Amino acid sequence: MSGSALSANSEKVNMHSDENDRRYKATPHRLGWATLAGVVLWFGLVTGLGEVAFRLLTYASGSEHLFYNEHFMWLTPVAEAILFVGFGVPLMSPLRRLPSPTALGLVVGASSLAATLGIVVSSGYVYAWVALILAAGVAWRLGHWVRRRPTWTATSCHRTLPFLLGTVAVLAGLVFARQADQDAAARTQAAAADPRVPNVILVVLDTVRADSLRMYREDGVGLPFLERLATRGLVYESAIAPAPWTLPSHASMFTGRYPNELSTGWFQPLDDRQPTLAEVLGQAGYATSGFVGNTLYCPRTTGLRRGFGHYEDFGFGWGEVFRHSVFVRNLQRKLDPLAWFGFHDELGRKPAPSVTNGFLRWLDRPGSRPFFAFLNYFDAHSPYLPARLANDGRRLTDREQALSKRLAEAEHAELQQHADFLRQCYESTLVELDAELRRLADELAQRQLLDNTILVVTSDHGELFGEHGVFYHGNSLYRPAVHVPLLVSWPSGIRQAQRIQAGVSLKDLPATILDFLDLSSQTALPGTSFRPRSGPSSPQQPRPVLSMVDPGPKADRFSRAPVAKGPMWACLDDGIFLIREGDGTERAFDFAADPREAADLTLVPEYAERLNAVREAARSESSR
Numbered sequence: 001m002s003g004s005a006l007s008a009n010s011e012k013v014n015m016h017s018d019e020n021d022r023r024y025k026a027t028p029h030r031l032g033w034a035t036l037a038g039v040v041l042w043f044g045l046v047t048g049l050g051e052v053a054f055r056l057l058t059y060a061s062g063s064e065h066l067f068y069n070e071h072f073m074w075l076t077p078v079a080e081a082i083l084f085v086g087f088g089v090p091l092m093s094p095l096r097r098l099p100s101p102t103a104l105g106l107v108v109g110a111s112s113l114a115a116t117l118g119i120v121v122s123s124g125y126v127y128a129w130v131a132l133i134l135a136a137g138v139a140w141r142l143g144h145w146v147r148r149r150p151t152w153t154a155t156s157c158h159r160t161l162p163f164l165l166g167t168v169a170v171l172a173g174l175v176f177a178r179q180a181d182q183d184a185a186a187r188t189q190a191a192a193a194d195p196r197v198p199n200v201i202l203v204v205l206d207t208v209r210a211d212s213l214r215m216y217r218e219d220g221v222g223l224p225f226l227e228r229l230a231t232r233g234l235v236y237e238s239a240i241a242p243a244p245w246t247l248p249s250h251a252s253m254f255t256g257r258y259p260n261e262l263s264t265g266w267f268q269p270l271d272d273r274q275p276t277l278a279e280v281l282g283q284a285g286y287a288t289s290g291f292v293g294n295t296l297y298c299p300r301t302t303g304l305r306r307g308f309g310h311y312e313d314f315g316f317g318w319g320e321v322f323r324h325s326v327f328v329r330n331l332q333r334k335l336d337p338l339a340w341f342g343f344h345d346e347l348g349r350k351p352a353p354s355v356t357n358g359f360l361r362w363l364d365r366p367g368s369r370p371f372f373a374f375l376n377y378f379d380a381h382s383p384y385l386p387a388r389l390a391n392d393g394r395r396l397t398d399r400e401q402a403l404s405k406r407l408a409e410a411e412h413a414e415l416q417q418h419a420d421f422l423r424q425c426y427e428s429t430l431v432e433l434d435a436e437l438r439r440l441a442d443e444l445a446q447r448q449l450l451d452n453t454i455l456v457v458t459s460d461h462g463e464l465f466g467e468h469g470v471f472y473h474g475n476s477l478y479r480p481a482v483h484v485p486l487l488v489s490w491p492s493g494i495r496q497a498q499r500i501q502a503g504v505s506l507k508d509l510p511a512t513i514l515d516f517l518d519l520s521s522q523t524a525l526p527g528t529s530f531r532p533r534s535g536p537s538s539p540q541q542p543r544p545v546l547s548m549v550d551p552g553p554k555a556d557r558f559s560r561a562p563v564a565k566g567p568m569w570a571c572l573d574d575g576i577f578l579i580r581e582g583d584g585t586e587r588a589f590d591f592a593a594d595p596r597e598a599a600d601l602t603l604v605p606e607y608a609e610r611l612n613a614v615r616e617a618a619r620s621e622s623s624r
């Protein structure tokens, strides 16, 4: 259409509208439900799309951000649309008693107030009160303007609504298509592996310290299923996580490299320079899949999904959907209104059963390849909200749940005051995870898959409850932060239970898994297998084991934690666990004899030579 024809046409429309508007005002009538809902929905969608635009700008500008749900592009407008219609229509329905132009003016005024407020606050550039003044100004002007043009407003809203809905649908389609593409590209083109070779399941129980478990320390919590597994499999007594927090630890478990060789950081994903275990097993003819409960540091955007032919991170539950609304996020953070209804968890948290169920759904798809599945369970991560307390079997009261949630972000003094309570809640989540693993094993047994599946159960890092004055993880390298459980069960392959004392690193997990599968010779994944050798001909050589953490851009947020002083490392070698902080301060402990790290060996002159040897071993291990 030519420009002049277009303007002539729009003039005609305007003349027509003006005439309608005059008629509209002359014969006041009720605002229709369809108009009310349409206008409110329109503003909801525009708010969501505005928030999306600002988020895209933030990501494009390269500023620091956490790893996100790629579905935010359409979940945000959907969440805002549901909230606007769900709250807006009932709240504004009394306005229908007013003459229609006035009602429409007020509806548009109120909707635009919320929309402007939402978009401006979500940009993160201005204070909420400045945004409110701005939004009030916009609402006032727009409301007045609309009162004089009710028909034009209603018609324009209805005409452009399909365009907005279409945009949201296209965004959803793009994200789903992109993820399906990524998965398809990772799906192996290699010939299927022999169906008789074992399957592999790598279970990472996020944030589980070894010494909270009775199988590692007498006064630890009893986990009947894992203990039964241990009676027929391998238990590694001294498994050390390569890092005290999720992303580098997983990246190391996947690539066979220490975190200092990888791209991962607090805000940097794993890049695609080094091959991963999933890629190698895919090339060997395995079907590969990942199911993660930790949506903070394991979603697709962290790069951990590489090599998995199917990867499930965020769910689509109501918590995950509404978490995308700027109103819900801010309201939850400031007032926590869901707590009034007894909900104390993080919005969108993925509980253990949905991780297992995702895997079982995938397992039951057609196909006969052996599989490698990675399952990350997030239930032992703070806030700890077990359904029941393990020691007396009672449910947490509403107050206790609220306390546990608050403590996830509390200051040191309050954490210290409630350390025992925190630990009790934490250990109760372990009992529930144990029950979930039993269900997983039962489901595998039902499908006749358990016997020929290598089940590796471990954790990406531990947790502290005030030891050395530190809480939680990611902020130190004390033993509770990095000493993790490690069990390997393979009913048809490992005939004899064994407890292995020597220190091992989760970095060597890929090499070990490939060794179990007799695939070591085919691959370029680095590392040294810690599969026990039978017979005297090949004794297991103990190796130095490292763990490391770099505060990076988060240094100032760690305040008094050890890592605030700069990058630090720890080394377990020759039975000594040596920790070196960013300022050069060192502490060393006897790993077997002093699990509580009470006696600092750096203060004992007789140990000077052995400590020197540990330093030397750490240096050579880190430069290998």
Ligand SMILES: [Zn+2]
Binding pocket: 206, 207, 245, 246, 247, 294, 460, 461
């Ligand atoms: Zn973790």
